Amino acid sequence: MPFADDTGRRLLGRLREYMAGGGTVQDRLDRTVRLIGEELRSDVCSCYVMRAGEVLELFATQGLSQDAVHVTRLRVGEGLVGEIAARARPLNAPNAWDHPSFAYRPETGEDVYASLMGVPMIRGGQVIGVLAVQNRDRRPYQDIEIETLETVAMVLAELLAGTDLIPRDELGPVTGNAVLPFRMEGLGLNPGGVLGTAVYHRPKVHIERLLNDDPEEELRRLREALKDLRHAIDELIQTHVDLSGDYREILEAYRMFADDAGWVSRISDAIRSGLTAEAAVRRVDDDMKVRLSQASDPYIRERLHDLEDLANRLLLHLTGQGMTSAHAQLPDDTVLICRSLGPAELLDYPRGSVRGVLMEEGAPTMHAVIVARALDIPVIGRLDGVFTRIAPFDTVALDADNGQVFVRPSDDVRETFSRSVLTRQARRQVYLAERHLPFETRDRVSVRVMMNAGLLMDMGHLEDAGAMGVGLYRTELPFMTRPSLPDVATQTLLYQKIREQAGGKPVVFRTLDVGGDKLLPYWTNDGEDNPAMGWRSIRITLDRPAVLRAQIRALLRASAGQDLRLMFPMIATVQEFRQARRLLDVEVERERARGGLLPRQVRVGTMLEVPSLLYQFPELLPEVDFVSVGSNDLLQFLFATDRGNPRVSGRYDPLSVPVLRLLRDVRWLCEAAGKPVTVCGEMAGRPIEAMALIGLGYRSLSMAAQGVGPVKQMLRSMDTREVTAYVTALAESDDPNPRRGLRAFARDHGIKIE
Template sequence: MTTDADIARRLLARLRDVMAGTGDTQTRLDKVTHAIADSFRADVCSIYVMRAGEVLELFSTEGLKQTAVHQTRLRVGEGLVGEVAAHGRAVALADAWSHPSFAYRPETGEELFHSFVGVPVVRGSRVIGVLVVQNREERVYSDVEVETLETISMVVAELMATAEVVSRDELIPADGIGLLPLRLEGAGLAPGVGIGTVVLHQPQIRVKKLVAEDPELELERLKTALSALRTQVDAMLAADDASDTDFLDVLHAYRMFAQDNGWRNKMSDAIRTGLTAEAAVVKVHDDTRVRMQQVTDPYLRERLHDLEDLANRLLSHLVGEDGQGGARDLPDDAILICRNLGPTELLDYDRTKLRGLVMEEGSRTMHAVIVAKALGIPVVARIENIFSIVEPWDPVIIDGTHGQVFVRPSEDVRRQFTKSLKVYRRKQAEYAQLRDVPAVSLDGTEVSLMLNAGLMIDLPHLDETGASGIGLYRTELPFMARPSLPDVSSQRALYSKILDQANGRPVVFRTLDVGSDKVLPYWHGTPEDNPAMGWRSIRITLDRPAILREQLRALIQAASGRELRVMFPMVAEVDELLQSKKILKMELEEQAGAGFIPQSLKVGTMLEVPALVWQLKALLPEIDFLSVGSNDLMQFLFACDRGNPRMSERYDVLSPAALSVLKQIIDACNEAGVSCSVCGEMAGRPLEAVTLAALGVKTLSMSASGLGPVKVALRSADLGRVRDYVTQQLQTAPHSLRSRLRNYAVDMGIRLS
């Protein structure tokens, strides 16, 4: 029996022969389109090439009218082909004509063809063309077929590049300056779109004098500069809004570095060896950087950016500048470009004029990113060589939601993003109108939509979105942003603020969940080969019960006279839950003696470890609610590291295996009368949310941005009919049910976007 893999291998072999064969570029591309159409049993295969000015030209086709070759052109963003090029993602449709982006070109004769699949042809992070397959009948293309086309597009890209389909001269405008627009892929760390002009962040200060003539004078200069630096940091603390607890935690951690005696002593020792104060700062910083680059701990590595920020600021004071590297005139639409950034360096800039931040490095735990998110500034990171690609005042668009940067975008792309922003705002207005409307399906099933939160800046979203409460409060994030382990009084103050802002709505506090990729800066554990399955979460707090007791004590005190919901994470066996409940009971009895008595108490657990699925009969009588952490559950279920780029998208949460496990959990909870919720990423995506609700989940917890789209989807769905369809599909065995479920949802009028 011939498999999809066999077809793909044979096709690639044919394409290799074409690559190695003779003939001009046009002839070889024509052979490619013929081979693909033949292997895919497709009526059409076409190759579009990106020309100067972001115009896609039909360069070769099998099935469309040959007279359209080199005549049909589409702008990026125009039509389905333009959509593929604009977003750099595949598009597969059973009925292309019904799609709002479909653009009919009569000269091609494509009115005969209904189904469409297009994949980008990418080379060096740039989209250089689009590969398209079409059929007359309404055909649903499988994920395997789309993946095969994406693999083939790599061969097409190589052929186009080596044959120089687009000459180098075409990349240079007539005036000899400038470059083609670029689309760069990175990591979106803070959502949103920014349209503006490039401002380069260049804090490096050149040290001209290295050798000191008078070490004592240099020591005094260092002392004066350090004093000025500390005064400056204290002024930042005094100037910013004290209600933003997490934002201030970042600055407090930063001040801790500035006041570190070890840092000062190392610089003083360097001065005593004969260096100037400036040279001593550079030497100590360079030594520290080399050491910290060897550290595997991601949190500690991110603190390197704080140290670079401090070193540059201290050098500014030493050379007579005011230390305000970013405090300069900015355009009203500044997009800040940098290699990396310290948190106070970002604060130096006029935040009212910042429209976005792009970094060569960076991660979600980086302090500058935390600050940017607090200020509502979109962030895209890990854009390799961005500092050398752009020039000051270049026009640029950044998409922090999808991790894309468009450098020198064409007018078409700019118009497309402007249009997208308008559509986005209209959707936000629609979601705002639904704020106080319950998420009730067409057949009368109500689903409670709650927020995932972890920072104080998340809480205003409760009122903005009309969420029913906080389904997951990640207590570890404030721990991670602080320079030391918070004591009971500081934890109590934080938890009390959260309950105050919830204003009577339920808040589920997940106890400390650290380890794996969430590392505390003041807590140095032993390196592990596989930390995701190592000493983390409940395993740590049960081994260090004093930490758990202090946290539970703070929660009980904060919730005195109010409802308290506590959830224990990463439970792998019922005995771990019983140990945790025993510690909770001890604290409840002790705090009751001090007058702290919650009005009511609900205890739950996360289900993230597959072993717990086979202990539900013993587990469910011990809890009031259960929350499925789909991110970790799927990681462990498929033995697939979601932090590995090669593996993160390999398995789908909408596969029969994953949905069968979820259905087993949901059915057991409903039978036992235990509330079951899902708080992983899948809860905040409309298609997944509708599927979960159809399987019987009554509570979904998600980020604020997901609540509006999920509510719209649920209100347009008949969950009973969806449940019948999903149950039927669970008997099949494809890689994923995603395409089937999406097509079914579209046919049923369920609004997924």
């Protein structure tokens, strides 16, 4: 018999009565599965609840043996029910016994049932159970039946979440020993240190009503809330006009999500199925969390935070709770504790009240981290169990430089950390006061110290740091913060602004370096087993030459009448460099033919990141104007070590003898060919490594802005001749721990490396 159009609404109406009724959770579940079975004309309806250890337990059934209740258990991924939980997707099996995932449980008495339809029960982006129906006859279930069961599953998930059947979420009481101090380790996403008070960010919006009486009224409420949401985002953009254009573009891209017709349509469909506007938003949000969290593309997974933020904001507008009321009584030293952050959420807090952020998730390229960088707020991510281990108003000491959090620190630790924070602040003042002093050693050897940048907002640090220019401008980050590929005019304007903010200081532009962990939202990605060594960087732009040519065209126009310095990333063969150089030459001739004003001089270099290029230096060096050593990737490939993997990322020391010898040889070869060489990356920005590099003969370093001050203090306190003699001998030794010797040498010779 066909499924009646009004069955879903009638079912939800009766379900409302059942939920309002008395009795235990078990009683209500028993009544509910009987109701669902009747309304969907199913011979069986069963509810499975997720238990500890990722096991699904049969909690209630109508049609299967009652002896199987609380006895039948399936692991996630086991059987059809386990498959639904593992994939977080509905399953429609007209002949369940023929399905490859079918697992027979004799105690259930399901021998006579042929077809099965099941849906996950999702809350907070987590699967907390499975709701399934079965029939004796073999039949495919209709889409409307699946949608109805999904809506019922969402309501049941809310019912179960209010019981002790489901493990506490992030808002529940902290478990375990909550009085002893302890340390957590995560991933430092934005450097800095702070001692502050833990505050839970954005408590989950409580939904009072789940089922609606008037779909048209709920749709009207949704339209009004969306209008208010868009207006609020527009006001946020206008309020923070002091932030750079990059951040405003992030907000503009974020606002586009609020206009996404697909998102709004899915919420509207959920309302028409019988849910209130709030419940519909929650259902669509939970579904998006599950779907996007399973995506292989890290950029897509990170955009999940943007959508989650929007959904929560929309719920606040629907419930009338507002965005700022919860922030009125914040401590002055607030450290936010959160699962993730959307790109606008930091700006909801009073300026200066948030001193640090601790995230359960997080990645360096997520929009919230970029915003935190602009606001100079230290951030640590990848803190598993942060909500179960840190209680609201706990004292926390956040050391984002080393990815460490000290929770409820003892008086001694607190005092030591406070001194460290004050010392850090004092050092920053010293660095600021010394920014105009020359970059030279005690024996008057000059060293060119440059700054790395990746967004327009980074250029504001150039003057404060006192760097001599930008040795590496990562052009890919602006591409990643836009919803579509920027055209030539947009890129030209951006590069002109970068030059203006550089104030006449040199800027070295690196062409587009995407792929690996830096994926663009508007480029499809099939997924790779080893993306760091796959289709990325120059390999992509040589395969898509129109993209590289458009970028080169914009750089040429933005540098008209000035010197242009550009370099190509991840070159592995001389042939790749020649291919890229030919595209540059074509664009130069094209610009000349159209009568455009060309740069006064074009200097072209290569990043040295792939070890194979070392063995082609005799052919390469005559063709380049300069070389930049990308220490991060070069050492990753040298040691075959994934620097994003905590198990092995610290296994090999950048100051080991093999690295010292490699870098020494690179400098020799470049010097012999008369080609300038710069070391870029994390190694250049740490004083002890920078000291070793200067000892190896390097006279040009490029680093993050926060490394400029410490490196300047180090080099102004060292004697080049003494350091060179020591490092040269160290490179010829078999010392298993050169770092220890370098530290002792610095201490004995009064060189400031701390």
